[in-house]
Structure formats: structure tokens, C-alpha cells
Amino acid sequence: MTMKRVYNFAPGPSTMPQEVLEQAAREMLCYGDTGMNVMEMSHRSKQYQAIFDETEATLRDLMHISQDYAVLFLQGGATGQFAAIPMNLMTGSGTADYVDSGNFAHGALVEAGKYGKVNVVASSKDDKYAYIPELDASKFNPDADYFYITTNNTIYGTRYARLPETGKVPLVADMSSNILSEVYDVNRFGVIYAGAQKNVGPAGLTIVIVRRDLLGHAMPITPKIMDWKIMDEKGSMLNTPPTYAIYMAGLCMKWLKKQGGVEAIEKVNIEKAKLLYGALDDSDFYRPTARPDSRSRMNVTFTTPSPELDAEFVKAAAVHDLVNLKGHRVVGGIRASIYNAMPIEGVQALVDFMKKFELENK
Amino acid sequence: MTMKRVYNFAPGPSTMPQEVLEQAAREMLCYGDTGMNVMEMSHRSKQYQAIFDETEATLRDLMHISQDYAVLFLQGGATGQFAAIPMNLMTGSGTADYVDSGNFAHGALVEAGKYGKVNVVASSKDDKYAYIPELDASKFNPDADYFYITTNNTIYGTRYARLPETGKVPLVADMSSNILSEVYDVNRFGVIYAGAQKNVGPAGLTIVIVRRDLLGHAMPITPKIMDWKIMDEKGSMLNTPPTYAIYMAGLCMKWLKKQGGVEAIEKVNIEKAKLLYGALDDSDFYRPTARPDSRSRMNVTFTTPSPELDAEFVKAAAVHDLVNLKGHRVVGGIRASIYNAMPIEGVQALVDFMKKFELENK
Numbered sequence: 001m002t003m004k005r006v007y008n009f010a011p012g013p014s015t016m017p018q019e020v021l022e023q024a025a026r027e028m029l030c031y032g033d034t035g036m037n038v039m040e041m042s043h044r045s046k047q048y049q050a051i052f053d054e055t056e057a058t059l060r061d062l063m064h065i066s067q068d069y070a071v072l073f074l075q076g077g078a079t080g081q082f083a084a085i086p087m088n089l090m091t092g093s094g095t096a097d098y099v100d101s102g103n104f105a106h107g108a109l110v111e112a113g114k115y116g117k118v119n120v121v122a123s124s125k126d127d128k129y130a131y132i133p134e135l136d137a138s139k140f141n142p143d144a145d146y147f148y149i150t151t152n153n154t155i156y157g158t159r160y161a162r163l164p165e166t167g168k169v170p171l172v173a174d175m176s177s178n179i180l181s182e183v184y185d186v187n188r189f190g191v192i193y194a195g196a197q198k199n200v201g202p203a204g205l206t207i208v209i210v211r212r213d214l215l216g217h218a219m220p221i222t223p224k225i226m227d228w229k230i231m232d233e234k235g236s237m238l239n240t241p242p243t244y245a246i247y248m249a250g251l252c253m254k255w256l257k258k259q260g261g262v263e264a265i266e267k268v269n270i271e272k273a274k275l276l277y278g279a280l281d282d283s284d285f286y287r288p289t290a291r292p293d294s295r296s297r298m299n300v301t302f303t304t305p306s307p308e309l310d311a312e313f314v315k316a317a318a319v320h321d322l323v324n325l326k327g328h329r330v331v332g333g334i335r336a337s338i339y340n341a342m343p344i345e346g347v348q349a350l351v352d353f354m355k356k357f358e359l360e361n362k
Numbered sequence: 363m364t365m366k367r368v369y370n371f372a373p374g375p376s377t378m379p380q381e382v383l384e385q386a387a388r389e390m391l392c393y394g395d396t397g398m399n400v401m402e403m404s405h406r407s408k409q410y411q412a413i414f415d416e417t418e419a420t421l422r423d424l425m426h427i428s429q430d431y432a433v434l435f436l437q438g439g440a441t442g443q444f445a446a447i448p449m450n451l452m453t454g455s456g457t458a459d460y461v462d463s464g465n466f467a468h469g470a471l472v473e474a475g476k477y478g479k480v481n482v483v484a485s486s487k488d489d490k491y492a493y494i495p496e497l498d499a500s501k502f503n504p505d506a507d508y509f510y511i512t513t514n515n516t517i518y519g520t521r522y523a524r525l526p527e528t529g530k531v532p533l534v535a536d537m538s539s540n541i542l543s544e545v546y547d548v549n550r551f552g553v554i555y556a557g558a559q560k561n562v563g564p565a566g567l568t569i570v571i572v573r574r575d576l577l578g579h580a581m582p583i584t585p586k587i588m589d590w591k592i593m594d595e596k597g598s599m600l601n602t603p604p605t606y607a608i609y610m611a612g613l614c615m616k617w618l619k620k621q622g623g624v625e626a627i628e629k630v631n632i633e634k635a636k637l638l639y640g641a642l643d644d645s646d647f648y649r650p651t652a653r654p655d656s657r658s659r660m661n662v663t664f665t666t667p668s669p670e671l672d673a674e675f676v677k678a679a680a681v682h683d684l685v686n687l688k689g690h691r692v693v694g695g696i697r698a699s700i701y702n703a704m705p706i707e708g709v710q711a712l713v714d715f716m717k718k719f720e721l722e723n724k
């Protein structure tokens with residue numbers, strides 16, 4: 001059996017802690033004394049319910065989520081929630097405020113337009129989404145059913161340095177690419193949701209954290225699996241949940257707790273980002289693409305002097321076991337995703353390679 | 363590390379072939395020479411696309427699916443498709459025929475009622491779904507957008523021995539609990555779909571096989587992730603698919619091919635069902651609950667002389683490593699799910715235990 005491990009900078013699905021994978025391998029034929037793998041367990045069994053409950057409890061602990069919020073483990077990805085959010089929430093005034101800060105934010109607002117009136121309060125689209133747009137509170141609709149942001153934009157490598165003040169209008173946040181990477185006060189949000197495959201665990205699991213007063217307002221056309229209230233009443237088990245993805249996410253969360261939780265990993269993440277952006281800023285060969293005030297700590301985007309060298313960089317890095325550094329197809333360039341599970345040694349190895357590549361290609 | 367393995371008769375998620383789990387364990391830290399697990403791979407990478415393509419090709423091979431059909435790997439379970447089916451298809455006459463043959467069939471027709479007019483052509487509800495209802499073709503609506511059946515009813519242990527003749531009306535089948543267990547002529551169907559967690563692989567993956575002329579008719583309110591045409595155009599990757607569940611399903615499919623494919627496993631399944639129903643019919647202690655002409659080969663439901671003995675049976679069987687034999691909570695009694703991955707030795711062990719239990723409790 002080959003046992004090589006690379007530094008994997010993929011934007012999601014993405015690298016996972018090695019000790020989590022080792023535990024999953026050990027438990028593959030037999031979990032505890034059950035005589036079966038977690039994938040083979042009935043989701044209605046006591047053993048599986050214990051895994052599920054522990055995962056929810058660990059997430060609540062890591063993010064300090066109070067009982068005022070429901071925690072749902074769903075399927076369908078963030079893209080599924082692009083529809084679920086308006087179907088569950090756009091039933092008051094039938095309108096919502098959206099900030100257009102990237103590809104996924106844009107996809108979300110287009111999808112919401114099927115179910116109600118979308119008010120785009122700000123956009124950085126015309127500037128290739130290189131920054132988080134300024135927010136002018138006078139453009140916010142005080143009667144909106146919710147106010148929607150994407151806290152971290154995976155493709156462009158941008159992040160909200162400050163959250164908008166939306167008053168009584170519930171703030172809804174797609175945290176797919178930075179959940180659990182930094183401390184957020186959950187109480188500032190109406191809804192936080194995230195596809196798991198970037199910073200939580202494997203693909204196929206979507207986490208939705210929703211303030212309980214926002215449950216129970218779904219449109220009659222809402223598919224049952226997208227109705228948060230039904231899913232909350234059924235403990236996320238209206239139907240069979242993605243059982244193994246939840247188990248793996250739980251292992252990753254327990255790993256994070258062992259690292260000291262979100263508070264501790266945030267410090268490491270700031271360190272990692274500083275190291276990489278520092279290397280970019282110190283060089284006149286590399287050019288970071290996100291505006292400094294909007295820089296993401298999770299996805300660091302940059303270019304070399306030419307698209308040809310970008311491609312060469314990605315190829316040469318892979319030879320050094322630094323893989324998946326190609327920028328997203330809609331923007332090109334280079335992107336290093338440095339989620340929680342990427343150790344600082346991986347970032348250091350990348351920085352070392354960057355210096356070498358610069359010397360060779362300047 | 364404990365390495366006990368039990369005979370797991372769970373109805374889904376359910377037992378998986380041991381050699382598949384062994385391969386998954388071997389590949390947990392490093393798939394091929396990639397230096398990463400499948401869960402860590404970008405779904406847009408060449409390596410992952412190869413896994414995905416091979417899984418689709420193996421499924422097409424096993425079921426002899428022609429290019430007239432799209433094969434989709436989705437999320438949301440069969441329950442998600444309860445909504446997706448009417449949203450994609452109920453846009454001609456706005457009506458559909460449903461056969462109410464069990465809990466899931468009933469759930470499907472209730473959900474469809476949100477999106478159009480449902481005609482229940484037959485039901486065995488009043489008889490506790492103990493059989494597949496007789497179908498009177500004169501009650502079929504020739505203008506229905508589709509005709510819906512559940513080929514195998516997991517909870518009640520029933521199976522269609524004959525498919526209905528629906529003429530030009532596309533036949534839509536929930537095959538969640540018997541897909542890949544017996545030979546079906548795919549060309550008889552408009553849509554075949556299945557949650558993977560019973561007879562294909564792990565939970566979190568939903569397979570939809572749809573005749574191409576049925577694509578492109580979705581209602582405007584259809585969430586993008588539920589729009590089959592969009593998903594077909596994007597190769598099931600409008601967003602991140604459940605990558606690991608697809609990989610595991612692929613391993614299970616390759617295992618099935620090694621057993622000789624669906625044709626060969628159907629013979630084994632008939633053998634297994636014969637062994638178990640034979641034991642039930644030979645006894646006056648046990649009582650099979652499904653009507654003989656409607657018996658499922660996948661889920662065998664029965665009772666002992668009393669609910670107390672049923673519970674005793676389930677408990678005593680578990681001591682002999684024969685687990686998850688409790689009937690579904692809506693019906694009680696005993697249920698043995700004997701999907702493809704349950705070897706005949708497991709059924710024999712159950713039959714042996716049944717004889718012993720009968721002798722001790724008669």
C-alpha cells in the first residue's frame with residue numbers, strides 16, 4: 001500500500017487531518033464492538049444516534065451555539081440552501097437583501113429570485129470580485145425578510161473583515177469556506193450554513209444553524225427535505241441522513257477541539273495567512289489578487305507575471321507534492337486553500353517553493 | 363482493534379461486502395499514488411473524474427442502461443425525489459397516477475400533491491400494505507404525466523411480481539430497496555431512482571436514471587439541485603457531489619460485477635429468499651406477514667406468536683451476532699433485510715437460529 005501524503009491546497013473537497021483518516025481506517029471493518037462499519041449502521045440505531053448526537057454537541061461546543069438555535073445536518077450542499085433559504089424565509093415581505101461578493105453569492109441571489117424579490121445592496125462584480133463591496137446602510141431594506149452575505153469567497157479569496165449591521169433583519173451567512181476557522185458570535189446571525197467539504201469534513205453534508213423563531217414560515221411549495229422546521233422536528237432524520245459524512249465531520253470536529261477549538265485554530269490560521277501574504281507582499285514577482293482590506297485567511301489567490309508562468313508554477317509545485325494550486329476556472333491564476341487541516345508546515349513548504357520558483361523564473 | 367463482524371440484517375443503511383470495506387481502509391490515507399484520500403480530492407480533478415466516470419460506466423453495464431437514459435448521482439435521498447419527480451414531470455396535464463403500496467409510496471404521493479393532481483389508482487393501505495394492490499388498467503389516466511410505483515416496499519416486505527402496463531405514460535419507479543438485486547429492462551421505465559443506502563452503497567447518494575426525452579420540462583420553481591436537466595448538463599456536478607459515497611458505491615458495483623452481475627446475484631437472491639420463506643412456511647410458530655404473491659426477496663417480514671416473543675427473538679438473535687432484525691416501528695414484528703451483500707451463509711445462520719428459538723419457545 002502506497003502511503004505518500006501530499007500537501008493538498010484544494011479549495012474543497014480539501015485536505016483532512018491525517019489522524020482523523022487513520023481513525024476512520026481503523027474503524028472501517030468494525031466500529032467499537034458493533035461488528036460493522038458506521039456506513040452499515042441503521043440511522044435509527046442507538047449506536048448511530050450516539051455518533052450523531054456527539055457530533056452535534058461538539059459543533060455546539062466549538063461554536064458556542066445556544067439552544068435558541070437549531071442545528072441541522074442536511075444534504076444538497078450550499079447550492080441546495082440557495083433555494084431553501086428563500087423558501088423558508090421569504091414569506092414576510094417577500095423580499096431579501098443580498099450582497100453580491102462572488103460567484104456563489106451571485107448564484108444564491110439568482111436562485112432566490114425564483115421565489116421572491118431580491119434587492120442587491122452592493123456588488124463588486126464589475127471589479128472581478130476582488131474585494132468585499134462597501135455597504136451603505138441607507139440602501140438596506142428595513143422590511144427585508146433577511147440580509148444575505150457570503151462571509152468568505154472561496155474563488156476570489158476575499159473575506160468580510162466586519163459584519164454588516166442589519167438591525168432586526170436576520171443576517172443569513174454562507175460560511176462554507178470559513179466556518180470553524182475563526183470566532184463568530186452566532187447570536188449575530190439568523191442563519192449560518194455551510195457545505196462541509198471545505199473546513200468541516202467530507203462532501204455530502206450541509207450544516208444549517210438557524211434561530212428557532214425563523215422556523216415554521218416555509219412556503220407551501222417547499223420540498224419536505226428543504227423545510228427546516230420539519231427537519232428540526234425530526235432531528236435531521238426525516239429521511240436517512242448522510243451518516244458517514246456526519247461521522248467523519250464529527251471526527252474532524254473532535255480533532256479541532258483537541259487543537260484548542262476555534263479560538264486556538266484562528267490564531268494558527270492568522271499565522272498561516274500572514275506567512276503566505278507576507279511572502280506575496282515581499283515579492284515583486286507574485287501579485288496577490290484580493291484587495292488587502294478584503295483578504296481571506298482561507299483562500300489565498302495570486303498570480304505570477306504571466307498565465308504561462310502560472311501554469312508552470314502549478315505543475316512544478318505538484319512535483320514537490322504541493323498539489324491543487326490552480327486557480328478557479330473563472331479567474332485563473334493560483335490559489336492556495338489553507339483550511340484548518342492544512343498545517344503551517346504545508347504553508348511554509350509552499351512559501352519555500354515560491355521563493356525557489358521566483359529565483360528560477362525571474 | 364476489534365475485528366468482529368456480525369450478520370447485519372438492517373433495512374438500510376445496511377451491510378456492505380467485507381472486501382469493499384477492506385479496500386476502502388487500504389485506500390484511506392492514499393488513493394493510488396495521489397497522496398490523499400478520495401474525500402480530500404477536488405471533484406473537478408482528473409483523478410476524481412475517473413472514479414466518477416468508472417462508477418457510472420459500471421452501473422450502466424450492470425443494468426444495461428442505454429445512452430437514451432441519463433444517469434445522475436444526486437443528494438437528498440428518495441425523499442428528495444418525492445418532490446423532484448413532480449417538479450420535473452408534472453408539467454403536461456399536471457396530473458400523475460400513483461399506486462399506494464406502502465409507507466414510502468404514500469409519502470411520495472402526499473409530496474406530489476403539493477405540485478399537481480395525484481390520482482391514487484390502487485391502494486393496499488387498509489390491509490396494512492400486506493400486498494401489492496391489484497391494478498385495474500381502466501382506472502389509469504391516459505393523460506397522466508407519469509405513473510408511479512415502488513417496486514419493493516422495504517417496511518412491509520412486498521414486491522411487484524409484474525410491472526404495470528402503462529402504455530405511453532412513463533413509468534416512474536422507486537427502486538431504493540431492490541435496485542441491482544434483480545434484472546429489470548430499463549427501457550420499460552421513464553425514470554428509475556434509488557437511495558443508495560440499501561442495495562448500492564452508503565447513505566447520502568441518490569441515483570436517478572431518466573429517459574432523455576423527459577428532461578427539460580421542470581417547473582420554474584424547481585430548485586437547481588433538483589432540476590434533472592441542469593444536473594445532466596453538468597455531469598451531476600452543478601455543485602460538489604457526495605464524492606466519497608459515489609466512490610464507495612463504485613466499489614460495491616465492481617464487487618457485484620465480480621459476482622457475475624445482476625443476472626448472477628438475482629439467482630443467489632432467489633435462493634436466499636427461498637431458504638428463509640421456506641423456513642417460515644414450514645413452521646407453525648412463525649408467520650410471514652406479506653401475502654405470498656407479493657413477497658419481497660429483499661425484506662422478509664414475519665412474526666412469532668406474540669409481540670413479547672418478537673422482542674425476545676430480536677434480543678436473542680443479537681447475542682448470536684444476527685443483528686438489526688427488529689421490524690419497522692410502524693408495523694412491529696421481525697424483518698430480515700437480505701440485500702445483495704448479505705451472503706447465503708448469513709441467511710442460513712438466521713434460519714438455524716430460528717429453529718433453535720422455536721424449539722426453546724414453542
